[in-house]
Amino acid sequence: MMTAQLASGAQHGAPRRRTTWRRRRDIGAGYAFLSPWLIGFFVLTAGPMVASLVLSFTDYDLFSAPSPVGFANYTRLFTDSNYLQAVKVTLLYVVFGAPLKLIVALAVAVLLNHARGGSGFYRSAFYLPSLIGGSVSVAIVWKAMFTDKSIVANIGSFFGGPPAESGGWVGNPSMTLPMLILLTVWQFGAPMIIFLAGLKQVPTELLESASVDGAGPVRRFTRITLPMLSPVLFFNLLLELIHSFQVFNSAFIISNGTGGPVRSTLFYTLYLYQRGFSDFQMGYASAMAWVLLVVIGLVTLMLFRTSNAWVHYGGDEK
Amino acid sequence: MTTNVVRESGAAAATGGGTRPERSHARARKRIRSVVFHVFSVAVLVVILYPALWMLMSSFKPSNQIVGSVDLIPRHGSFDNYVHAFQGIGGVSFWTFLANSLGLAVLSVVGVTLSCSITAYAFSRIRFPGRGVFFACMISTLLLPFHIVVIPQYIMFNQLGMINTWWPLLLGKFLGADAFFVFLMVQFMRGLPRELDEAARMDGAGHARIFASVILPLLRPALVTSAIFAFIWSWNDFFGPLLYLKTPTSYTMPLALRLYVDQTSTSDYGAQMAMAILAILPVVLFFLAFQRHLVRGVATQGLKG
Numbered sequence: 352m353m354t355a356q357l358a359s360g361a362q363h364g365a366p367r368r369r370t371t372w373r374r375r376r377d378i379g380a381g382y383a384f385l386s387p388w389l390i391g392f393f394v395l396t397a398g399p400m401v402a403s404l405v406l407s408f409t410d411y412d413l414f415s416a417p418s419p420v421g422f423a424n425y426t427r428l429f430t431d432s433n434y435l436q437a438v439k440v441t442l443l444y445v446v447f448g449a450p451l452k453l454i455v456a457l458a459v460a461v462l463l464n465h466a467r468g469g470s471g472f473y474r475s476a477f478y479l480p481s482l483i484g485g486s487v488s489v490a491i492v493w494k495a496m497f498t499d500k501s502i503v504a505n506i507g508s509f510f511g512g513p514p515a516e517s518g519g520w521v522g523n524p525s526m527t528l529p530m531l532i533l534l535t536v537w538q539f540g541a542p543m544i545i546f547l548a549g550l551k552q553v554p555t556e557l558l559e560s561a562s563v564d565g566a567g568p569v570r571r572f573t574r575i576t577l578p579m580l581s582p583v584l585f586f587n588l589l590l591e592l593i594h595s596f597q598v599f600n601s602a603f604i605i606s607n608g609t610g611g612p613v614r615s616t617l618f619y620t621l622y623l624y625q626r627g628f629s630d631f632q633m634g635y636a637s638a639m640a641w642v643l644l645v646v647i648g649l650v651t652l653m654l655f656r657t658s659n660a661w662v663h664y665g666g667d668e669k
Numbered sequence: 670m671t672t673n674v675v676r677e678s679g680a681a682a683a684t685g686g687g688t689r690p691e692r693s694h695a696r697a698r699k700r701i702r703s704v705v706f707h708v709f710s711v712a713v714l715v716v717i718l719y720p721a722l723w724m725l726m727s728s729f730k731p732s733n734q735i736v737g738s739v740d741l742i743p744r745h746g747s748f749d750n751y752v753h754a755f756q757g758i759g760g761v762s763f764w765t766f767l768a769n770s771l772g773l774a775v776l777s778v779v780g781v782t783l784s785c786s787i788t789a790y791a792f793s794r795i796r797f798p799g800r801g802v803f804f805a806c807m808i809s810t811l812l813l814p815f816h817i818v819v820i821p822q823y824i825m826f827n828q829l830g831m832i833n834t835w836w837p838l839l840l841g842k843f844l845g846a847d848a849f850f851v852f853l854m855v856q857f858m859r860g861l862p863r864e865l866d867e868a869a870r871m872d873g874a875g876h877a878r879i880f881a882s883v884i885l886p887l888l889r890p891a892l893v894t895s896a897i898f899a900f901i902w903s904w905n906d907f908f909g910p911l912l913y914l915k916t917p918t919s920y921t922m923p924l925a926l927r928l929y930v931d932q933t934s935t936s937d938y939g940a941q942m943a944m945a946i947l948a949i950l951p952v953v954l955f956f957l958a959f960q961r962h963l964v965r966g967v968a969t970q971g972l973k974g
Binding site: 413495603628 | 709714717718721787790796810812816824825827841843846907911938941946949956960969
């Protein structure tokens with residue numbers, strides 16, 4: 352670090368004329384290298400964001416010109432029972448799915464971290480579902496496994512669940528959400544790997560000295576491991592929450608795009624898709640997208656705000 | 670396993686810990702712990718991999734033996750389902766779907782590695798006004814839900830007559846829109862010593878030269894990780910093709926799979942499973958070949974599967 356600073360200090364001592372020439376060249380090169388991204392940013396991200404905000408105050412069906420309607424799209428959201436259902440389903444999925452997945456991920460990560468041999472194999476194997484879990488293939492398999500008279504339906508009815516013949520979990524409105532939550536928990540591998548990387552950073556000397564002082568495994572975990580892992584936990588939680596809000600593929604495949612049975616898999620993005628791309632209510636769908644953005648933004652903000660209370664960064668200890 | 674036990678007992682001996690019975694007691698406890706660990710891990714493994722195995726085995730079974738059956742090994746195994754799947758759907762050959770998926774995935778890889786490395790070079794190696802602001806913009810797009818831009822994008826591509834072409838799916842890849850990969854490469858480039866640039870600069874190299882002959886060769890690990898993920902994400906992508914590819918001849922594998930499920934009667938699970946296996950196979954092969962890269966990518970960058 353020091354030498355690098357000294358070196359750059361020496362650079363500043365170079366003749367002035369050369370520095371300004373280099374600076375100008377750097378500005379040109381900087382924007383030249385950045386130009387593809389800049390075009391992409393303005394044409395594919397920033398521009399469309401503004402456009403969707405403008406569209407959300409209009410009625411637009413893709414064929415006739417957009418007509419301004421003020422806040423009508425936004426007020427309509429509160430009276431649209433399908434929308435409210437979509438909000439409910441999505442919130443349930445986020446509130447139960449994300450934490451459950453992280454708990455499983457953390458538990459398995461702690462277990463693998465203790466082992467010395469063979470954990471690399473398990474780590475890779477547990478990661479596979481994360482890689483394929485979002486695909487159409489897995490959604491189809493999930494449907495087949497949870498459908499009428501299927502394995503899971505049989506096991507479920509054995510333990511007092513609904514009878515296996517009545518459509519299984521797929522056909523039962525009260526079971527579809529647990530089925531999709533199981534699908535996301537099944538993909539615990541990716542956060543598990545991030546947890547494992549975090550666990551490697553916990554100094555063993557600290558754990559050993561706590562052990563010498565008579566702290567049991569539970570106490571060591573809650574007092575040392577968990578606080579030291581909190582930045583990783585924060586990162587995982589943020590990522591999982593944002594991802595869960597946008598779940599689409601599995602619900603689309605399993606319900607065949609309908610959000611059924613009885614709207615029980617009508618996730619937010621699925622309803623947005625139906626409104627935008629089946630009914631071509633582009634204005635209304637844009638309003639839905641902006642509400643989603645604001646909600647995700649608020650959740651992110653809240654996480655960052657509360658993070659002072661529970662996330663411990665290395666520097667704080669001093 | 671054995672090496673572990675040897676190493677641990679060696680360590681115990683080195684510290685001169687305890688008498689002989691104590692040591693063997695500790696060794697036995699270690700062994701029990703290890704057995705418990707493996708039993709538990711294998712149990713988790715079975716639960717985790719059961720759906721994948723079930724899918725594979727079902728693809729060899731006649732349709733009427735799939736749904737109700739718990740056993741994995743097919744009683745009358747055959748390749749009929751695969752023969753069926755290879756015939757394609759509605760007059761469109763299976764190979765057309767495969768070629769579409771492959772073409773898109775390969776071009777995605779090319780686009781991502783080119784555009785993201787150029788962008789990352791600008792962010793990490795060149796000083797210019799506005800860099801900080803644009804970097805913050807780039808990072809914030811990481812957390813942006815896709816749906817906020819998808820409607821205007823669709824309208825735009827529709828007006829440009831690009832529906833049913835690959836443009837909407839590839840343009841972003843060639844313009845560095847995948848912030849994850851840009852960020853990954855920025856992080857990697859920040860780790861490369863600045864002295865390299867300075868030395869090249871002394872020799873009269875400009876930024877294009879430094880990028881192409883100094884940075885890019887060193888960037889290889891990050892490029893490989895990005896390429897693998899770009900391929901897999903493009904291959905698994907469902908939402909993009911669902912929006913933009915409208916005729917069966919332009920369908921990718923996931924879309925074809927969905928069409929298959931729609932068109933075959935719901936009881937024809939056998940052919941569906943075979944098709945599902947064929948659609949997921951390249952991803953699994955990538956996983957087997959590059960698992961170290963993938964795991965490292967997740968561990969260091971938090972890349973999602």
